[in-house]
Amino acid sequence: MSLVTDQSSCTSPNFVTYAEKFKAMSDPKRLELLHLLCINGSTCVCDLVDEMNIPxxxxxxxxxxxxxxxxxxxxxxxxxxxxxxxxxxxxxxLSRELCCILTPSS
Amino acid sequence: MSLVTDQSSCTSPNFVTYAEKFKAMSDPKRLELLHLLCINGSTCVCDLVDEMNIPxxxxxxxxxxxxxxxxxxxxxxxxxxxxxxxxxxxxxxLSRELCCILTPSS
DNA sequence: TTATTAAATCAAAATAAATTGATATAAGGA
DNA sequence: TCCTTATATCAATTTATTTTGATTTAATAA
Known part of the structure; x- marks a missing residue:
């Protein structure tokens, strides 16, 4: 079986679903939020308000x-x-490189 | 040296730069474009017009x-x-899973 | 019950992105 | 030169997202 044609998860990619996720990640403040959750784990909104310095x-x-x-x-x-x-x-x-920014210990 | 603290590429992540790239990927048409380039390699605009079916x-x-x-x-x-x-x-x-959708043979 | 705090929602305004059709640029061929 | 084709750009409109401050909801404590 060809390595190239065996792209199990790759057939008919759902571009709409991926676009939605990328859109959610398309803002620096939201990336910063993901980063905070990555570092701190489960976090209360009241603490996020303090750390993020936004209304x-x-x-x-x-x-x-x-x-x-x-x-x-x-x-x-x-x-x-x-x-x-x-x-x-x-x-x-995300790649490992980016996961290491945005998800803990990976 | 701790595995957790040695995050060479992970210190002071540039959220603005990443956000720009995610924003570029936040549209289904643009993901489809990336996918086409991935499958077909270097492609002429005139061929992309035909394949994409947009003005x-x-x-x-x-x-x-x-x-x-x-x-x-x-x-x-x-x-x-x-x-x-x-x-x-x-x-x-991108992850390997997504790269296999959006970049050739990986 | 009343007051306080946490968090979500709302409506209005501001800002940004996408779409459209027309026009411009520029290369190549007749 | 003139015509055609390829691609980029423009200005106007439409549509979507973000920001703001005020209000609402709901939980808890006094």
Missing amino acids: QSKLSYHLKILLNADLIFKETKGTWSYYSLNEDVMSRI | QSKLSYHLKILLNADLIFKETKGTWSYYSLNEDVMSRI
């Missing part, structure tokens, strides 16, 4: 974009919301 | 965005322009 509503907006793109997870505990990286998805998209 | 000025616009993001190369021969993938950059950004 709370803006942070909320950017988190939602990352969440909708399936790049991060959300978990609510009482009044607090914790966000974390979706490492599986991230490592399926 | 010429639109194609020109999208090619320029990919070129400015350093994701593709351009070479002019007489009246014709040939575009090709910047495989180095692509493989430094």
Whole structure:
């Protein structure tokens, strides 16, 4: 079987789905957010506000974009919301070199 | 030396530069273009117009965005322009799984 | 119950990106 | 030279995204 034609995951690539993920990653603030979640692990919004130095509503907006793109997870505990990286998805998209920026210990 | 702290390429990541590249990849038509260049290698604009089925000025616009993001190369021969993938950059950004969609034989 | 805090949502304004059709440039051939 | 073809650019419009500050929702504590 030819190495070139056996591209299991490569047939009929879903460009729309990938474009959505790349769009979510197309903003420096959102990359910084992913980076923070990568370094700190699951993090409360209240801590992200402090670290990111942007208005709370803006942070909320950017988190939602990352969440909708399936790049991060959300978990609510009482009044607090914790966000974390979706490492599986991230490592399926990005190179090792970039994963090492955006996902922990890889 | 710790594996975790030796992240040569990972210190002070340039989020702006990466965001630009992701923005260039944030459109299905542009991903399709990258995919075509990946499959066909260096390709003339006139052939891309046929394959992509979009107006010429639109194609020109999208090619320029990919070129400015350093994701593709351009070479002019007489009246014709040939575009090709910047495989180095692509493989430094994307996972193997995605490279196999967007860059040849990897 | 009232007050406080955390986080999401909303509407308006500002900014940016994409689309369109027309025009410009420039190379090559008749 | 004149015509044709290839590609890029332009200006106007449309569409999408981001920003802002105010408001809402909901949990907890006093």
